[in-house]
Amino acid sequence: MNAINVLAQAVVNGLLIGGVYALVAVGLNLMFGVMKLVNFAHGEFLMMGMYVAVALAGLALPASFIGIYWVAVPAMLIMAVVGACFYLLLLDRAAKFGESPQILLTIGLSIGGQGLAQVLRGSDFKLVPNPINGAALHLGSIYFQVGPAISFIVAIAVTIVMAWILRSTRFGKSARAVAESVETAEMLGIDARRVYMITTAIAIGLVGLAGALVIPYHFTFPNVGQNFVVVAFLAIVIAGLGSVIGAVFGGLLLGVMQSLTAAYLDIDLSTAAIYVLFLAVLLLRPQGLFSRGQRTL
């Protein structure tokens, strides 16, 4: 491989895995932007989404492109319902006691969720055999892994749709109003609890979609969420807390940074590099790279 190819392949690899990080980060940042809530159980909802998708994929259709991807929409919808229930049954009740119980609740769910998954589904690693795993499109000497490429495309599509929803729909305008000031929004007749419920449903639905898109090429197991969500957390802080579009740029940026570090410095430093960037952003631009210092959604 010549120098140009090495650089091009590193950027492609980084963008594709960055798309997965972005898809996970969007829901996380949406919840923070609207509800001011850091959902520490986001990784466990990703894990749950993956288990739902694996279960659906094993239902009927044979191992094929459609057989592995048809589950994405039902998994997203199921997880959206889970998200709505999560808000109505837990977050809404905990909110009466302030923000701290909500955060503690998500931490508890994160720990308990892994244990519960192990009890219910076992600790085994599950991956549905499918033609996507290992498939690639080759452009000269550069290759694009099909699974991550689909995740990347969906991440971009989701960002566009979310940007449209937040800017142009009644719900989006309500969400932005609640994000600015919940008291003022309620005085104007906006039902903040309804906005919170829909926001949670969308956020958990999106992470369910991410889970469904990951299962063709990544094992599903009780701790799998942590592998993705830690980078997603870093992405939203680096990009700017609360910004949905920033979350996507943050995910892509970290993916490319990991890949370039592996290519030009040391593979073992690829994770350390994003923590260095994280610290640098906290020191030099604490509001995030893509934030103007205010909540943007």
Place this chain on the structure above:
Amino acid sequence: MHKFLAALVVAGASVLTSNAGSFSAHAADQINIAIIVPLSGPNATVGEQAVNAAKLAVADVNDTGGIKSMGGAKLNLIIADATNDPQGAINTSERVLSQNTVAGAYGLALSPLTTAALPAFVKHHVAVITSAISDTLVTPNNGGYLFQIAPKGSAFGNQQVEFLKFLNATYKMGISKAAILYVNNPYGIATKNGVEQLAKNAGLEIGLDSAYPGDITDASPLVSKIEQSGAQVLFPVSYITDSSLILTALRSANSHVLVIGGGAGFIWPPIGKSLGDKVNGLTSVASWNLDSKNVVADPKLVDVTKRYASAYGTFMPEQAGEAYAGISVLAAAIEAAKSDDPAKVRDALATIDLKSGGGSLMQPGEVAFDANGANRYVQPVMIQWQSGIPHTVFPESVATSKVVKP
């Protein structure tokens, strides 16, 4: 609301501790033995495989008359979660050993956990048979209560390099440049050190020698480095998720590099299930395999592997084979000691020399421990996935299948 939150906390706590508890029903006609392995966290599969096989071994001992030298006393298996971190392993070991009268123990499985918890076994004078492979476990200063049933970590690298030399000689593959990728933890580093030195001694040029973080979500950057290095053979030391990601990325890149896996993730059932037919041809070193010569030569041992497959829906994997053999060796030591006094069981283990029974499941069919607790006879084997199952293909002394040119 308060009641609701309290119930949630209690439910969460019960989930967290469900695997951490130990249970025993000590009775006069029962002998307690413990299995302490990771049953939670990312290595829980290792523990589950071991526990499944241990239950089978205990049932086999009890169903064939129990410990005959003690009037047919039955074995009672105490199962405990070593968790995934060394402090958890220490806490669990201390609790199990202080709250129960235990004749002996099996487990801990991972070298960091075993190293951390070993002082607890020495303190309580209870012997532990382990499948952890670190060379540093079997040294003169280990306290004398550890018995390593698996091959030493350094032996794995030797077998991988010998296998490559065999492939080069048999198939004229002309492989002269290697890449070594290893997960950055004690297991990865210990195994990598063995491979690296032996590969150099064998005249191989090392084109890439790199650690990688254990939580990778994409192996494409690793594969790019392999391709850049010009290596013809890859020695990866990886767990199951990274093994899968590496193999997937190699296929995506249309790479023709020969993979000689470092055990662990390359031989567990999920890798075969996930890759389907594409797993066939993959080779790896293993500390045990279900069709080594000593196993297929004994119908009772073949029956053990068949019953495991029937009970758990998968072929008997490495950790399960070691656990069945380990529990059988422990039972044989109790039989020889004619006592459940852990000190006497430990002395019996130190002098045991088994050539039959469940312990002979370990290749080459014989188990005895040296003064440091290392298994005198055991050597790793090389496996190749054929028809969706790992087959033993090297060395010839234990191989039952011919290697198919990778």
